[in-house]
Amino acid sequence: MKVLRNRDHRRMPWKNGGGETVEIAVFPPSASLETFGWRISMASVATDGPFSIFSGVDRTLSILDGRGMVLEIAGREPVTLTVQDAPLAFPADAATDATLVDGAITDLNVMTRRGAFGHTVERRIIDGATAVTHRGGTLMLLSMGEIRVGSVRLGRLDAMLLEGDVTVAAAEPVAVFLVRIDTAEGF
Template identity: 55%
Template sequence: MKRLSASDYKRMSWKNGKGETVEIAVFPPGASMDVFEWRISMASVANDGAFSLFPEIDRTLSILSGHGMSLTIDAAAPVLLTMDSDPLRFAADVPVDATLVEGAITDLNVMTRRGRFAPSVERRAGSFSVRGCERGETVYVLATDPVTVTSAGETVKLEAMDCVLVEEDASVTAENIVCYEIRFQEAAQRSTER
C-alpha cells in the first residue's frame, strides 16, 4: 500500500487556461496532458463555462464538495451531478457546458485514453474493503476525510484528499467515511478475459 499525500499533488493550469487542476496520479508517470494513458485529478470550479476538449479521451466525473453542477453534454438534456450522485462517465472530446448549482464545487476527474484503459470509479460509503489489483489492473482509493486504513497488517493514516495505491494481492479496509475506488484495467487484458 503506497500513500499519496494531497500536499504533494502536482498543480497545473487547465488546458483552456480558465482554472487550475491538481494532478493526483498519471500514467505513464510524468506524462503530459497530450500523451497520458490515464489520469486522476481534482479541480475547483468557481464559474460556469465549457470544459476543455481532449481528443480520444473519456472522463468520469464526481463531486467532492459543494452543491453540484449541471452538465450539458453534446447538446443533450442537462444532467445534475451532486455529492450524492454516482460518478458520471462521458466523452471528453464532445462539447460540455457546466452550470454551477449554488457556488463553487470541487470535482474528481478520472480520464482514460479510449481503447487503452477501461476505468471504474465507485463512490464507497461507510465501512468497506477494497480488494487489490489483478493482472493488468491499477487500483487507487481516494479519502474525502481523515481516515485510518489497514492492509495486510499495515496501518496508514490518510488526511482529507490523500490517496492510496492498493498493491497486488492486498486489500484496504476503511470505516465510516466516503471514499472513491478508482480502477484502471488495460483494455487488451479485459478483452482476453471474456
Template identity: 50%
Template structure:
C-alpha cells in the same frame, strides 16, 4: 502501496481563470495532457463554462465538495451532480459544459486513453472490503475527512486529498474505512491487452 500526500500534488490554474486542477497521479510517469495513459485529478470549478475536449479519452466525474454541478454532455439533457450522486462517465471528445448551482465545487476526474486503459470509479461512504476485480491498479482517495486503508497487513491513514496506489498481490483484497462523516473514492484501472489470434 505508494502513498501520495495532498501536499505533494501539483495544482495548476486554468488559463481561463475559471478554476484549477490538482493532479493526483498519472501514467506513464511524467506524462503530459497529450500523452497520458491514465490520469486522476481533482478540479476546483469556480465558474460556468465548457470542459476541455480530450480526443480518444474516456472520462468519469464525481462531485466531492461543494453544492452541485449541472453537466450538459453533447445534446443530452443536463444532469445535476452533487456529493451524493453516482459518478458519471462520458467521452472526452464529446462537447461538455458545466453550470454551477450555488458556488464553486470540487470534482474528481478520472481519464483513460481509449484502447490503452479502462476504469471504474466507486464512491466509498462506509467501511467496506474492495477487490481488484481483475484490474491492474487501485487508487484510493480520501475525498473528505479521514479514512483508514488496510492492504497486505499494512495500514495507513489518508486525510483529505491524500491517495494510495495499490497493485494486486494474489487474491488479496483491501479494506477502506472512512471515519464518518468522511467519504472516499476508489479508482480501478485495467490495461487493455491485445487479444491473441
C-alpha cells in the same frame, strides 16, 4: 502501496486556462496533458463555462464538495451532478458546458485514453472495517476524511495506490472513491 498525500499533489493550469487542476496520479508518470494514458485529478470550479476537450479520451466526473453543477454534454439531456450522485461517465471529446448550481465546487476527474485503457469510479461509504478487493490493473483510493488502510492513516483528499486486497476502516462514516484502471483488454 503508495501513499499520495494531498499536500504533494501537482498543481497546474487547466488545459483551457480556465482554472487550476490538482493532479493526483498520471501514467506514464512524466506524461503531459497530450500524452497521458490515464490521469486522475481534482479541480476547483468557481465559474460557469466549457470543459477542456481531450480528443480520444473517456472521462468520469464526481463532485467532491459544493452544491453541484448542471452538465450539458453534446448529444445528451442536461444532467445535474451533486455530491450524493454516482460518478458520471462521458466522452472527454464531447463538447461539455457546466453551470454551477450554487457556488463553487470541487470535482474528481478520471480520464483514460480510449482504446488503450478503461476505468470505473465507485463512491463508497466506509463505516467500520470494509474489505476492498484488488482485481488487477491499477486501483486508487481517494479519501474524503480520516480513514486507515491497513496500518496507514489517510486524511481528507489523501490517496493511495493499492497493490493487493486491503481492509479500510473509519471510526465514523467516510466517503471514499475507488478508481480502477486497466488496459482496454482488461475491461
